[in-house]
Amino acid sequence: MAKSKKSWEKRLSGEPDKLMVDFVESLSVDKRLYKYDIVGSIAHAQMLAEQKLITKSELKAIREGLIEIGEKIAKGQFKFDKKLEDIHMAIESALISKIGQAGEKLHAGRSRNDQVATDIRLWMRDEIEILQAKITLLQKAFTKLAAKHSSDIMPGYTHLQRAQPIVIAAYLLSFVEQFERDFNRLKNCEALLNTSPLGSGAIAGSTLPIDRKSTARQLGFSDISYNSIDAVSDRDFCAEFIFDCALTATHLARLAEDWILYCSNEFGFVQIDDSFCTSSSMMPQKRNPDVLELIRAKTGSVYGSLMAMLTILKGQPSGYNRDLQEDKVHIFTAADTVEACLDMAQTIVSHTKFNTKKISSALEDGFTDATALAEYLTGKGVAFRRAHGIVGSLVAKCEKQNKKLAELTLKEFKKHSASINKDVYECLGAKNVVSKYVTEGAAGPKQAKKQITYWTNELAQR
Ligand code: ARG
Numbered sequence: 001m002a003k004s005k006k007s008w009e010k011r012l013s014g015e016p017d018k019l020m021v022d023f024v025e026s027l028s029v030d031k032r033l034y035k036y037d038i039v040g041s042i043a044h045a046q047m048l049a050e051q052k053l054i055t056k057s058e059l060k061a062i063r064e065g066l067i068e069i070g071e072k073i074a075k076g077q078f079k080f081d082k083k084l085e086d087i088h089m090a091i092e093s094a095l096i097s098k099i100g101q102a103g104e105k106l107h108a109g110r111s112r113n114d115q116v117a118t119d120i121r122l123w124m125r126d127e128i129e130i131l132q133a134k135i136t137l138l139q140k141a142f143t144k145l146a147a148k149h150s151s152d153i154m155p156g157y158t159h160l161q162r163a164q165p166i167v168i169a170a171y172l173l174s175f176v177e178q179f180e181r182d183f184n185r186l187k188n189c190e191a192l193l194n195t196s197p198l199g200s201g202a203i204a205g206s207t208l209p210i211d212r213k214s215t216a217r218q219l220g221f222s223d224i225s226y227n228s229i230d231a232v233s234d235r236d237f238c239a240e241f242i243f244d245c246a247l248t249a250t251h252l253a254r255l256a257e258d259w260i261l262y263c264s265n266e267f268g269f270v271q272i273d274d275s276f277c278t279s280s281s282m283m284p285q286k287r288n289p290d291v292l293e294l295i296r297a298k299t300g301s302v303y304g305s306l307m308a309m310l311t312i313l314k315g316q317p318s319g320y321n322r323d324l325q326e327d328k329v330h331i332f333t334a335a336d337t338v339e340a341c342l343d344m345a346q347t348i349v350s351h352t353k354f355n356t357k358k359i360s361s362a363l364e365d366g367f368t369d370a371t372a373l374a375e376y377l378t379g380k381g382v383a384f385r386r387a388h389g390i391v392g393s394l395v396a397k398c399e400k401q402n403k404k405l406a407e408l409t410l411k412e413f414k415k416h417s418a419s420i421n422k423d424v425y426e427c428l429g430a431k432n433v434v435s436k437y438v439t440e441g442a443a444g445p446k447q448a449k450k451q452i453t454y455w456t457n458e459l460a461q462r
Helices: 018-024 027-050 056-074 087-099 112-148 168-193 212-218 228-233 236-262 290-314 322-350 356-361 370-379 384-401 410-416 422-427 430-436 445-460
Strands: 153-158 161-167 270-272 352-354
Touching: 027 056, 027 087, 027 112, 027 212, 027 322, 056 087, 087 112, 112 168, 112 228, 112 236, 112 322, 112 352, 112 445, 153 168, 153 356, 153 430, 161 168, 161 370, 161 430, 168 236, 168 445, 236 270, 236 290, 236 322, 290 322, 322 352, 370 384, 370 422, 370 430, 384 410, 410 422, 422 430, 430 445
Parallel strands: none
Antiparallel strands: 153 161, 270 352
16 A cells, blocks of 8 residues: 555555646645634544543543644644645644544544534634624724714715705615624524534434534534434535625625715715725826725625535535535635625725715705605695696706706795795705605604614624
8 A cells, every 4th residue: 555545545546646636625725724623623522532432541632632733734834735635634634643543533423524514614603703893893984974974965866866865874874784784694694504513424424422412512503403414415504604795795886886986076975085096007187996996896706606606506416525615715705805895895984085065065956855845745735646746847947947946936836836835945955855854764864863873882782
């Protein structure tokens, strides 16, 4: 037997093909799971000792050996050999070299199939916490900026056409809501994935008296899985995790798109700090929002990971298949990309100013008070459809005369509807309109202030 032969491949003859070694290995990707692999192995060894499958001194040697290996990896002193395929074999083989026979006992009642399913779950639990922390920081940045603009008004858009006036705070808080759902989606994802597959073995469990509840307890899982076949082949949680990342990326991309528009000369609503802008190699006047454009674009690679993950799953027969090894590159890409984008977005939100002067200079353009006028008429007993028609004609008239609604005389109003009185002027103009919003959750200053207080308290507790 050749010396370089892997201990678990006595069944095969000869050396593995070199091209195959590179193709099959996942070590280059999954080495970042090393901590979780070690923690999982220590829990497994502890359980083996509890079940008298290894002795106390073997457990001690295994535990100490694994900890040393972990420290070596952390210091960058561990020599990874891709012939060992993955992080599980790399660590086990280092352990055997280090402590000998006790190390050979570690894999009893375990397969790499349940081992990797456990490692990914442990990694994902931590990653979810990191993402949630970053989401919270971003929400805080939005809330802080909103507090500066609780009464400042901007046009609200539908179809990217001026629709109704809103306070800037309400616009900013709309993102706090989106990211709150992202936070909760990750929480749900964590609750679903938090069951231990360890002890499911390769597909059918084990004839050894493995205490699955012991390892689950040690690793902080809320329960164990109850079907070994499903346990080793389930990657639903990976697809779900990437979907959650994809939706967060979507929200970030929509923010980016808004602000790319808002910082253009055409809008001029926001000023992003110079330290987050780039210039042009040719046009000296340029101040480009490249960072936002990259946030928008990076969404594509997260969507790509989601499609890849779903596609990897769809054609597989029951049980573990090596296809599943390809899950990691996609969960890592999704997590890393969204982490970077969240960090960037949070910094940008904290370094952006709303140009309230510029916004208010053109605020009365576009008849954003038309709906409020129709509602004024509705309040006077005019059927809404009729009111809508009356205001439509008034807007057309104003457009011809290049006037705002508020510039019409009472006489002119009366010509269109006898129900219009002097008090009509109290509901015209953006400022009047926002102060008249009464519905819960509306985009007015009263509601925004209430929400700012709510979010400030809520986010401070996280
Ligand atoms: N590297 C593999 C993965 O990530 C580990 C499991 C391999 N199992 C096997 N029987 N070949 O999925």
